[in-house]
Amino acid sequence: MFGIDRQVYYRRIRRKNSRQTKAQEVVLLVGDIREKMPKIGARKLYYLLSRELKELKIGRDKFFDILRANHLLIVPKRSYHVTTNSHHRFRIHKNRILGLEINRPEQVWVCDITYIGKRDHPCYLSLVTDAYSKKIMGYYVAKNLNTQSSLKALKMALKQRKSNMLTLIHHSDRGLQYCANEYQKELIKNKVLCSMTQNSDPYENAITERINGILKQEFMVDKYHQEIKITKQIIRESINIYNEQRPHYSNHMLTPNQMHCQNQMQIRTYKTKNSCKNVLATV
Numbered sequence: 001m002f003g004i005d006r007q008v009y010y011r012r013i014r015r016k017n018s019r020q021t022k023a024q025e026v027v028l029l030v031g032d033i034r035e036k037m038p039k040i041g042a043r044k045l046y047y048l049l050s051r052e053l054k055e056l057k058i059g060r061d062k063f064f065d066i067l068r069a070n071h072l073l074i075v076p077k078r079s080y081h082v083t084t085n086s087h088h089r090f091r092i093h094k095n096r097i098l099g100l101e102i103n104r105p106e107q108v109w110v111c112d113i114t115y116i117g118k119r120d121h122p123c124y125l126s127l128v129t130d131a132y133s134k135k136i137m138g139y140y141v142a143k144n145l146n147t148q149s150s151l152k153a154l155k156m157a158l159k160q161r162k163s164n165m166l167t168l169i170h171h172s173d174r175g176l177q178y179c180a181n182e183y184q185k186e187l188i189k190n191k192v193l194c195s196m197t198q199n200s201d202p203y204e205n206a207i208t209e210r211i212n213g214i215l216k217q218e219f220m221v222d223k224y225h226q227e228i229k230i231t232k233q234i235i236r237e238s239i240n241i242y243n244e245q246r247p248h249y250s251n252h253m254l255t256p257n258q259m260h261c262q263n264q265m266q267i268r269t270y271k272t273k274n275s276c277k278n279v280l281a282t283v
Helices: 007-032 040-046 048-055 058-067 147-159 179-190 200-219 230-245 256-260
Strands: 108-115 124-130 134-143 169-172 191-196 269-271 279-281
Touching: 007 040, 007 048, 007 058, 040 048, 040 058, 108 147, 108 200, 108 230, 134 230, 134 256, 147 179, 179 191, 179 269, 200 230, 230 256
Parallel strands: 108 169, 169 191
Antiparallel strands: 108 124, 124 134, 269 279
16 A cells, blocks of 8 residues: 555564664673773774674674764763972973883883862872883872872882883873972882973873873763772772773773783874974873
């Protein structure tokens, strides 16, 4: 009566039901991963689910379409809090990693402090990250910005250091915490060279900015608004998942722990777009 063949009509219904069933399976698979990594991006999800998606005969574009239709694509949000006080009486060191080719673990450690609290529960996270593997080597959560917090993160990283014979550079901004005498004595004691940014260009410490963004945007460590004890537990679990389970694009989709156990692969780099210097940065 409507000019449509009966077989075509029912075949269309079966295809629609099949697509909906596959989409539901994909949503469930994504949900399982995002229980641990709430805001992990679509590209990394596609990598982690590649075997299951191949069995479902779903390609990358179709996978992105399913995420978009179910409002599962992540829109990054940015917020900035100043945690660096570079107006102090201590010595400022030169930038040793400008133009340096990073080709092994424990060649360069990058350090930073990021704000993860609220006005009534202020918290600061000190991080020490390996520039080659992107592994978070040391961290500490505190209610203040004193030198001891950064020093505890450094000591945790030094305990995980595999070799004291290879040259290691400690790179940070010019904050008071990193320039303080007690912090510098710890670096000298462990034969670690000190390097610092020379201006306010964020690309001079791009890796730390990226790691801060991952912890805040994907793991939402600054959204829980809890007491310091619970916040420390959240940070511990988030960093363990980041180091052990999250694939990293600059690591050729290896996890930071996997990348840290070898030195044969060359890290991916991108050319800075907004920096005043014609150098390469890593992410």
